[in-house]
Structures are given as C-alpha cells and as structure tokens.
Amino acid sequence: MSPGAPDRQKPYRQTNEEPRVPAPVAADPTSPTEVVCLGESMVTFLPSHPGRLADVPAFTRTIGGAESNVACALAAAGHPVKWISRVGADGFGDHLVEAIGAYGVDTSAVRRDADGRPTGIYFRTATDRSTTAHEVAYYRAGSAASAMSPDTMERADLFSGRVLHLSGITAALSDDCLALMRELAERGPGRPLLSFDVNHRPALWRDDSGPDVLLAIARGADLVFVGDDEAAQLWDLHSPRAIRAALPEPAVLVVKAGADGATAFVRDEEDGADTVTSVPALAVDVVAPVGAGDAFAAGFLSATLRGLPTGARLRHGHLMAAAVLTDAGDVCVPPARAHADRLAALDDAAWGALRLGPGWTSEAAGRTAVATDSTTSAESVAAS
Numbered sequence: 001m002s003p004g005a006p007d008r009q010k011p012y013r014q015t016n017e018e019p020r021v022p023a024p025v026a027a028d029p030t031s032p033t034e035v036v037c038l039g040e041s042m043v044t045f046l047p048s049h050p051g052r053l054a055d056v057p058a059f060t061r062t063i064g065g066a067e068s069n070v071a072c073a074l075a076a077a078g079h080p081v082k083w084i085s086r087v088g089a090d091g092f093g094d095h096l097v098e099a100i101g102a103y104g105v106d107t108s109a110v111r112r113d114a115d116g117r118p119t120g121i122y123f124r125t126a127t128d129r130s131t132t133a134h135e136v137a138y139y140r141a142g143s144a145a146s147a148m149s150p151d152t153m154e155r156a157d158l159f160s161g162r163v164l165h166l167s168g169i170t171a172a173l174s175d176d177c178l179a180l181m182r183e184l185a186e187r188g189p190g191r192p193l194l195s196f197d198v199n200h201r202p203a204l205w206r207d208d209s210g211p212d213v214l215l216a217i218a219r220g221a222d223l224v225f226v227g228d229d230e231a232a233q234l235w236d237l238h239s240p241r242a243i244r245a246a247l248p249e250p251a252v253l254v255v256k257a258g259a260d261g262a263t264a265f266v267r268d269e270e271d272g273a274d275t276v277t278s279v280p281a282l283a284v285d286v287v288a289p290v291g292a293g294d295a296f297a298a299g300f301l302s303a304t305l306r307g308l309p310t311g312a313r314l315r316h317g318h319l320m321a322a323a324v325l326t327d328a329g330d331v332c333v334p335p336a337r338a339h340a341d342r343l344a345a346l347d348d349a350a351w352g353a354l355r356l357g358p359g360w361t362s363e364a365a366g367r368t369a370v371a372t373d374s375t376t377s378a379e380s381v382a383a384s
Helices: 066-076 091-101 175-184 210-219 228-235 240-246 292-305 310-325 337-344 348-353
Strands: 035-038 042-047 059-064 081-084 086-088 111-113 121-124 136-139 163-167 193-197 223-227 252-256 262-267 274-279
Touching: 035 066, 042 091, 059 066, 059 091, 066 081, 066 091, 066 163, 066 292, 086 091, 163 175, 163 292, 175 210, 193 292, 210 228, 223 228, 223 292, 228 240, 228 252, 240 252, 240 262, 252 292, 262 310, 274 310, 292 310, 310 337
Parallel strands: 035 081, 035 163, 042 121, 086 111, 163 193, 193 223, 223 252
Antiparallel strands: 042 059, 121 136, 252 262, 262 274
C-alpha cells in the first residue's frame, strides 16, 4: 500500500539551531521511572556456530525481545527503567524476570499467567536477519504475553514513566495485544511521551493488515523509529522525506538506513517546521547482526532523556548499536557514559574515521589512545 501524503507539505530547514520540542514529562512527576517498556520477551537460543538450524548441534540460552532489549540497555546506561509484560508460570518465565532484573530493570509490574500459557522461546541462526540464510524458529503462539490486553495491563503502571516505549511486534501477537496498542496510541491527557519502533516482523502477522495497523499506531506516537527498508516494504516509501510526508504527526521521526546512517526530523512546537539532521553510521567489525535496532533506540532515548541535541542523540544511537553489533547476544553492556560522550563529541572527520570492534565498550578500550594532529582527531578501537 502507499499512504496518501498530507494536504500540506511540511516546511523543512537545515540549521544548527535546535528546534523547540516538548520534553518527556511523566504523568506522575514524583515517579522515579524514566522509561516504561511494554512487550514480550522470550528465552532465546543462540547457535554454537554458523549454519542452518538443522545443522547446529548446540545452543546457548539467553534472553531476547525488542522492548526488553531497550529496557536492559537503558538500565545498563544508568536510567531507571520498568519492563512490563506477561510471562508463564514456568522456569523460562523465572529466567526472563531474573535475567532482565539483573540489568537493573524494574520487573515488579510483570504478571505471571495463571491459565497455563507458557513463556515464549525462539531459536535463530547467526546470520543477518535481512539475508535469505537467516532462520528463526518461534515458539510463541498462545504465549503468556499474547494475553496482554487493555483489561490485563494496569494503566497506572504503563503511564508511570516519562516515556512509554512500544514496538510493532506487540500489535502482531494477538487481537488482545492489538487492542492494547491501539488504545495506547490514542492521544490524551496523562499519557507520557510515546516512543514507537515500527519493528516490522512479517512472519508474525496472520493477515495483510500489518501496513495499515503499523501506520496508524505510528501516527499516534510522539517519537517514531523506522527503518528505510521497513517503510519500503510496508508502505512503498523510498526516501526519508517521503516517510515524513506519510508520518507528519510525530514530533520526532527517526529514519534508520543501516550502514548509511540515520536521519531525524524534529518538529518545532511553535512554528511547525522540521529541522532535519543526518548522522552517518560507524564502521563496525560485526560479530552478530541482531539487536542493533533496539540498541539504537535505547541510545537515542538515553540522549533524549539527558536533553542532548539531535545530532548527539543520533550518535549515541549509533554507538549503542555498535555495542550490540560487536557482541554475540541481543543485549550487551553499553560503553560507560563518559566514554560514549567523548566519542559522540568527536568532530565529523574523526567520527567518520572511527572503527569499532569487539571489546570496545570495556574500560580498557575506553582508555585507548586518541591520535591527534593539528586538524582532526580519530579513535580506532578494534578487536585485538
């Protein structure tokens, strides 16, 4: 499908002046929670070596889920975060709650299913999700999380942070989950800033409603993350400006273009004009190409909560994505804030020369010497 463009073409400007946008504000100003992440997390089984699932002899157990990935990354970066979901009354549910909580995430609002629905699990190959060689075997149909609905999830919990982060995966899980997502996408008093990652997973949709559903939810959000490949597949849109024309409602729209970087459209709340900022991606020695989108969202949200300018938000998104790309799991420990801030503050030439490899987030890597000459500086942190 191809959504119609709005009647009025949005004005654009290229400027170093930051637009005036609303800051994330909690419904309850006394709440210590900065971000609430709602969505299913699953026990993930990673392959012991590359190859088809049929040929992999052993797997390592870990955790995975778009929204819990964001929660873990934000908590590891020092933000008070709450993850809300439903898990089975089983050992895998125990593992999820304990593992996510170990990152410092508040799991007090996670509910156990009393009706025998299990915790979801999945197996995946080590290849890039965008390639035909990538395989994922989900065992999540009828999971405890698929029973999330407006009736089973407490609004007081959902609205307890400055930001509520959702993804399009939840909308595909069940009719109940879709009803919950539609309700949360309705603008109204008391709703925190709504962050939405489109996160299109075609295999999860039971019919062809995905494009319309995800577009409607995105239009109800305040901050939207979408990949250019997703927009092309979902809505036949093939440029950041075309995507913005189809999504004029969010105050902030971030279009991710993989190795080509990301572009943010930020609408000024006073004059309605968009400020457009683009930042190239980093050169990375990839270990596992999974989880980068969730990590990018976490980095961008972290910088947003800190009130950093748009360019820095995009750079912190790229840095967090680089952290997970250079690690084998879907979640990893991010760089120390001072280290990330130092890299994000590099000039354009140094940023373009930066190359990151496994281990770059460690304290030792953070002390890697910076080569400086009279015109620029660059840091290269690679696997030894």
